Amino acid sequence: MTDEEVTQMAPGLIKAFAPQEEENDGGRRRRTSADESISALRSWSPKTRLGREVMAGRIVTYEAAIASGLPIREVEIVDALIPNLEDEVIKVNMVQRMTDSGRRVRFNVMACVGNKDGYVGLAMAKGKEVAQTIRKALTAAKLNIIQIQRGNGSWESSVGPGTSVPFKVQGQAGSTRVTLMPAPAGKGLVIGETGKRVLALAGVSDVLSRTKGQTRTTINYAAATFNALAAINRTRVSDSQRTELFIHKGRLLE
Numbered sequence: 001m002t003d004e005e006v007t008q009m010a011p012g013l014i015k016a017f018a019p020q021e022e023e024n025d026g027g028r029r030r031r032t033s034a035d036e037s038i039s040a041l042r043s044w045s046p047k048t049r050l051g052r053e054v055m056a057g058r059i060v061t062y063e064a065a066i067a068s069g070l071p072i073r074e075v076e077i078v079d080a081l082i083p084n085l086e087d088e089v090i091k092v093n094m095v096q097r098m099t100d101s102g103r104r105v106r107f108n109v110m111a112c113v114g115n116k117d118g119y120v121g122l123a124m125a126k127g128k129e130v131a132q133t134i135r136k137a138l139t140a141a142k143l144n145i146i147q148i149q150r151g152n153g154s155w156e157s158s159v160g161p162g163t164s165v166p167f168k169v170q171g172q173a174g175s176t177r178v179t180l181m182p183a184p185a186g187k188g189l190v191i192g193e194t195g196k197r198v199l200a201l202a203g204v205s206d207v208l209s210r211t212k213g214q215t216r217t218t219i220n221y222a223a224a225t226f227n228a229l230a231a232i233n234r235t236r237v238s239d240s241q242r243t244e245l246f247i248h249k250g251r252l253l254e
Contacts, residue, residue: 008060010057010081011081012041012080012081012082013041013080016038016041016042034086037075037076044076048071049070050068050070050072050077051074054080060081073143078142079142085115085119086113086114087111090110090122090219091109091110091218094106106128107126107127108124109124109130109133110124110219110222111125112201112222113145114200114201114203116200116202116203117252118147119250120146120198120203121142121143122144122223123143124140148229149248150204150248150252151165151166151242152166153165153245157184161252162245162246162248164204164205164206165182165207166232166237166247167182167235169231170231171226171227171231173219173221174223176212176213176214176215176217176224178210178228179210179211179228180208180228180229181207181209181210183206185205187206187207187208189204195221197222198222198226198229199229
């Protein structure tokens with residue numbers, strides 16, 4: 001491939017078709033799910049209009065894909081546009097049910113993905129086998145990715161790109177309610193362990209929080225935290241407030 005053709009491709013497709021040589025220190029590197037996603041792009045045959053636009057190089061960023069208004073229905077589109085996604089399994093539940101033919105076992109898996117820079121997705125999946133259900137949950141989470149808005153909403157914050165939430169916001173799932181509040185840079189994530197995992201993948205590094213309800217329910221806790229981040233996008237913010245709070249949507253690092 002020529003250099004001009006490579007520059008007109010999505011980042012994930014560049015890694016798939018024009019991989020960079022990595023230094024090897026002699027040890028065997030563990031194969032990750034990101035490596036599997038990149039290798040799957042080599043045999044990808046787009047079935048949707050947006051997928052064909054990405055493969056042709058006319059759309060090379062996730063922001064442009066959202067602006068196009070076309071639905072994202074192929075997980076390969078996300079892998080091509082955001083190749084540096086990290087994933088984490090939040091919870092694996094085993095559900096048993098007695099039937100006439102015997103005991104039936106099923107698994108519920110909640111997974112979270114994010115690039116630690118403004119994009120995060122959360123989803124659940126059900127299946128008969130753990131490994132298959134985890135892959136199914138990760139695929140659903142990638143298709144459920146949202147852009148989050150970060151800002152400096154604390155009076156102690158200094159000028160610069162936001163690392164916290166821009167204002168107080170609340171999310172709810174079941175009986176669990178999570179309230180996220182702005183914090184100055186360096187404060188860290190003052191929230192439960194489950195909320196930390198979701199916020200870290202989203203790219204929020206400083207936040208204060210308050211929770212109510214059954215917070216020991218891991219699935220509802222993670223969903224409430226995700227819903228709080230999604231609620232920021234539904235809040236109307238004027239241009240002056242956006243400038244004053246240093247609100248930025250999506251990626252900060254390029």
